[in-house]
Amino acid sequence: MTASTTPGTPRIALITGGSRGLGRSAALALAADGVDVILTYVSNEASAQAVVSDIEAMGRRAVALRLDVGDSKTFAAFAQAVKAALAATWQRERFDFLVNNAGVGLHVNFEDMTEEQFDTLYNIHFKGTYFLTQKMLPLINDGGRIVNVSTGLTRFAMAGASAYASMKGAVETLTRYLAKELGARGIAANTIAPGAIETDFSGGMVRDNPQVNAMVAGFTALGRAGKPDDIGGAIAGLLGEGNRWVNAQRIEVSGGMLV
Template sequence: MNAIATEKPGTKIAIVTGGSRGLGRNTVLSLARRGVDAIFTYRSNQAEAAEVVQLAAAAGRKAIALPLDTGNTGEFDVFVHEVRKALDALDAERFDYLVNNAGTSHHALIAETTEEDLDSLYRVHFKGVFFLTQKLLPLINDGGRIVNVSSGLTRFSYPGSASYASMKGAVEVLTRYLAKELGSRGIAVNTVAPGAVQTDFSGGIVRDNPEVNRQVSEMTALGRPGVPDDIGPMIASLLSEENRWVNAQRIEVSGGMVI
């Protein structure tokens, strides 16, 4: 009987959007601890991005930070050109893992949401994910992995989150279609849906607002909100060879929120 396959030789490379802070940062560093190099994007804070590069180096891996507004598809061709240069610097022609993590928050009731609010969410959370993935498909290795980050809010409803959750729902459908269309290349595509996590997302409301923190704790089976260390290592694990047969799935990582 054949032994379970192990990781192929050679350093793996991941592209992580929104990798300078929060869940993206934790994912880059969790991958580094698993021996994976990274190309990650940041929106504007170069100092935060530089810190992630330094921390990855301290873990013995290389990380390259590239600026990108994932809501501006007009930047994508230039970005892909920069990715090719980054791959050259990593002595590679292709990469192995794509994590579509970058995002923005929005809180407003349906009756109060403007057209521009919805368009902005669409550009970042769906259109950007769709077309950035499309642009990068020629550079991802056969047998690679893609993870799209969604939200627990696609399963349960929380007033004021309809627009955001709807875009994440679209990404979950896109995930299944990507898995179907890329299956012939051996590329597995999954959704990771975090629950409420204590980061600076949404102005740090889960982390810094005691009342919100208490509410989340009460509706979560494990009794607390998540932290980045609950999510990044899980994504890194999902990308690994051990989980090669997981495909087209939505995996919620919420500590049992609203069950």
């Protein structure tokens, strides 16, 4: 059993893919709530450091570390990098919140999907989430929390998302098992399932294509496509003290898509 965070000490969140999009929004929303952040990036260090600077300007502490969530062979070394960052920046051995957010979009119809494309999605979205969480467990405080990012596409089906949505469906099942198996340590695990969001995901399809954006708005009850801050705020809220009893849940944050 690991020790819980001492009352009065800052909480620390590890957010994968925190240099842009939903991860960046979650990092900033958590910082606004008084949470320090370790964020990861895969290639754009400048963007990651810009988020670190934004968090520091809010009076919080932050560190950016490189991580390719699609390469599970690097996770042991990444765990050591997290341990070193915790010791150097916070003089601590463990963090409180893990947000498995990093991912890529791939819009390919079922009949055209290649094994290579399928394996890329599997390695990033499911295998990466599974084994990175496993490697991080010794570094998560008892009483900590895990949030896995899924998609509305596990509830409703749209052509071109069969492999991506299947990986996220697996993540949703994994989340319930994490809640069951980690409950003895007081660790809660939940899934956030965004709807269509205006980011660079899938080549910026929702953000940059007016026809797609209008279509999304048309079948969303609140009448627009989602913004990154709609999701970042939801993640921060789920990790807030008022939601500490929420566990093993899939929470869709879609503005009411296809209801």
